[in-house]
Amino acid sequence: METLNIIILAIFVLFASLANAKIHEHEFVVQATPVKRLCNTHSSITVNGQFPGPTLEVNNGDTLVVKVINKAHYNVTIHWHGIRQIRTGWADGPEFITQCPIRPGESYTYRFTIQGQEGTLWWHAHSSWLRATVYGALIIRPKEGETYPFTKPKRETPLLLGEWWDANPIDVIKQATQTGAAPNISDAYTINGQPGDLYKCSSQETTIVPIDSGETNLLRVINAALNQPLFFTVANHKLIVVGADASYVKPFTTNTLMLGPGQTTDVLIVADQPPSRYYIAARAYQSAQNAPFDNTTTTSILEYKSAPCPKKGGASSNKPIMPSLPSYNDTNTVTSFSKSFRSLRKVEVPLEIDEDLFFTIGLGLNNCPKNFDAKKQCQGPNGTRFTSSMNNVSFVLPSNFSILQAHKLGVQGVFTDDFPAKPPVKFDYTGNVSRSLWQPIQGTKVTKLRFGSRVQIVLQDTSIVTPENHPIHLHGYDFYIVAEGFGNFDSKKDASKFNLVDPPMRNTVAVPANGWAVIRFVADNPGVWILHCHLDVHIAWGLATVLLVEDGEGLLESIEAPPEDLPLC
Numbered sequence: 001m002e003t004l005n006i007i008i009l010a011i012f013v014l015f016a017s018l019a020n021a022k023i024h025e026h027e028f029v030v031q032a033t034p035v036k037r038l039c040n041t042h043s044s045i046t047v048n049g050q051f052p053g054p055t056l057e058v059n060n061g062d063t064l065v066v067k068v069i070n071k072a073h074y075n076v077t078i079h080w081h082g083i084r085q086i087r088t089g090w091a092d093g094p095e096f097i098t099q100c101p102i103r104p105g106e107s108y109t110y111r112f113t114i115q116g117q118e119g120t121l122w123w124h125a126h127s128s129w130l131r132a133t134v135y136g137a138l139i140i141r142p143k144e145g146e147t148y149p150f151t152k153p154k155r156e157t158p159l160l161l162g163e164w165w166d167a168n169p170i171d172v173i174k175q176a177t178q179t180g181a182a183p184n185i186s187d188a189y190t191i192n193g194q195p196g197d198l199y200k201c202s203s204q205e206t207t208i209v210p211i212d213s214g215e216t217n218l219l220r221v222i223n224a225a226l227n228q229p230l231f232f233t234v235a236n237h238k239l240i241v242v243g244a245d246a247s248y249v250k251p252f253t254t255n256t257l258m259l260g261p262g263q264t265t266d267v268l269i270v271a272d273q274p275p276s277r278y279y280i281a282a283r284a285y286q287s288a289q290n291a292p293f294d295n296t297t298t299t300s301i302l303e304y305k306s307a308p309c310p311k312k313g314g315a316s317s318n319k320p321i322m323p324s325l326p327s328y329n330d331t332n333t334v335t336s337f338s339k340s341f342r343s344l345r346k347v348e349v350p351l352e353i354d355e356d357l358f359f360t361i362g363l364g365l366n367n368c369p370k371n372f373d374a375k376k377q378c379q380g381p382n383g384t385r386f387t388s389s390m391n392n393v394s395f396v397l398p399s400n401f402s403i404l405q406a407h408k409l410g411v412q413g414v415f416t417d418d419f420p421a422k423p424p425v426k427f428d429y430t431g432n433v434s435r436s437l438w439q440p441i442q443g444t445k446v447t448k449l450r451f452g453s454r455v456q457i458v459l460q461d462t463s464i465v466t467p468e469n470h471p472i473h474l475h476g477y478d479f480y481i482v483a484e485g486f487g488n489f490d491s492k493k494d495a496s497k498f499n500l501v502d503p504p505m506r507n508t509v510a511v512p513a514n515g516w517a518v519i520r521f522v523a524d525n526p527g528v529w530i531l532h533c534h535l536d537v538h539i540a541w542g543l544a545t546v547l548l549v550e551d552g553e554g555l556l557e558s559i560e561a562p563p564e565d566l567p568l569c
């Protein structure tokens, strides 16, 4: 009798919560499209011929059904970056992790429900370097009848920061894979697909962001760049940070944001300056030493509606006002910015830990293999090939099954579950590391986690080849960043600094260069979840691993059955 009551109550609650929820159906046609930038036209892979791709706008609780039709001549998959995908891991998207690629001429329908998330996320291709041009915003507003925890903005503008090659980005990564050297750096950054008027042939199409004197607008800033953490600022205007990675934060004011690739930041901006035109600008935060990088600046223009019209011929008095940006290597600005983040409310951080993990992250160099042509294939430093690893394992994608499928079907030989819980060799991670430690092993190793286990991961950067700020992204979860710091993590000394009251919740943590970050979460979403650096060049080199969360025993504690149209290898 009691069970029956509970079931009736559960059904009632289910229907009540579905009453307002909508189902949004979309079709994404992945296709080659001519795109003109920096004076040249490239046949770029886009969604529905748009660059950036379509913005998806939903409310918390809604369901998205997106049929992806691949009319391009590359394999493709789409990832819904930051979406929890509770029990729907088949819709997560990373190729060979949760699905095989959608081959040219094929299609696949992604279905998932947004559960308890509000703010700015995005979607992007998760196959080779296709996401250079295949990405778009995913905006989640509160449920109908609910409000933002801040003044309702007059206007909302998504600003997608991108990275543009005056070449085919797939050729750029192919060339690097062949030579073993670092890939060519990009030629421009973009805001909503446009480099802005500091680049040749770009002034006509510069993105304009309109604003009215006195009003408060919400900028939804997304770092969709392939390989570069970026500073972001607006001339003469303060930015009030209210959210990041679709979680609200205690509002704080800053002049400059730093976003690692994969991260989003929601900011309020008040039009309290004399009516005019102000540059919105972004450029590199470069923490790796002696590495070439794209040092250009992308701009769009914040334009007051009552600003005097720009004169033809570009009279200098009509030039927008340019902000100053931090130096490329200004780690102090990055540190004070990231230390400002607190969850809006007190949160439930796991206090006890069942799985205490310690992962080193960083680069490496492979000696030239015997059967390689050293001149052609070992063009890394001193005749080596670049590599990258976590806990000295350079991740290799499977090619005949996705890991999720192999796990559910019990197929042997696709992956092993012996990823080390701590570095196999203890060393001074951020010191002068002996050259004998620079070459990792290769493998498709996962960490198995029991459903419901409370997990802590220390992410420790190494100085191998160079220290670097790595944006580490976990699929299927949000996590609390309870602390970060420089040097080697010291469990005795550093545990006392943990914020277990109101730490920020994110899906991507920018781990400080030559430092560490500690994240915590409860493994309550069964499935196969990739944990990786969101610099795509580092994924290609193997800076990734997989967390395999087993099914629980309860009714809603196991992953759903795979969709019938799931692509096979």
Ligand SMILES: *[C@@H]1O[C@H](CO)[C@@H](O)[C@H](O)[C@H]1NC(C)=O
Pocket: 167, 168, 171, 172, 175, 184
């Ligand atoms: C990379 O840069 C080199 C040197 O500028 C150039 O020769 C090569 O064509 C570029 N590769 C690609 C794929 O664009």
Ligand SMILES: *[C@@H]1O[C@H](CO)[C@@H](O)[C@H](O)[C@H]1NC(C)=O
Pocket: 295
């Ligand atoms: C950007 O890099 C180029 C090539 O290394 C260099 O010539 C130029 O001075 C740099 N520009 C800035 C603004 O740092």
Ligand SMILES: *[C@@H]1O[C@H](CO)[C@@H](O)[C@H](O)[C@H]1NC(C)=O
Pocket: 327, 329
């Ligand atoms: C940052 O770069 C400047 C030169 O561009 C250099 O003088 C300075 O020492 C660098 N700072 C750090 C912290 O590396």
Ligand SMILES: *[C@@H]1O[C@H](CO)[C@@H](O)[C@H](O)[C@H]1NC(C)=O
Pocket: 381, 382
């Ligand atoms: C390459 O070799 C030179 C000379 O032996 C050395 O100074 C340099 O540190 C080496 N670089 C790397 C990345 O191993």
Ligand SMILES: *[C@@H]1O[C@H](CO)[C@@H](O)[C@H](O)[C@H]1NC(C)=O
Pocket: 399, 400, 401, 411, 412, 413, 414
């Ligand atoms: C899948 O590929 C791996 C690596 O190439 C191989 O060892 C394994 O036997 C293959 N499994 C099946 C079921 O084909």
Ligand SMILES: *[C@@H]1O[C@H](CO)[C@@H](O)[C@H](O)[C@H]1NC(C)=O
Pocket: 432, 433, 434, 435
């Ligand atoms: C780093 O260690 C190597 C030997 O392992 C030594 O030759 C080199 O001088 C050291 N470099 C620094 C900057 O201490």
Ligand SMILES: *[C@@H]1O[C@H](CO)[C@@H](O)[C@H](O)[C@H]1NC(C)=O
Pocket: 392, 424, 425, 436, 437, 438, 439, 440, 441
């Ligand atoms: C990684 O493993 C290789 C092969 O066993 C070894 O030579 C190297 O020293 C290891 N490096 C680290 C950092 O553990």
Ligand SMILES: *[C@@H]1O[C@H](CO)[C@@H](O)[C@H](O)[C@H]1NC(C)=O
Pocket: 075, 100, 101, 103, 399, 568, 569
């Ligand atoms: C496309 O994906 C299939 C597996 O589904 C794989 O066999 C093939 O090699 C992939 N093609 C490319 C160009 O990566």
Ligand SMILES: [Cu+2]
Pocket: 469, 470, 471, 533, 534, 535, 538, 543
């Ligand atoms: Cu990285």
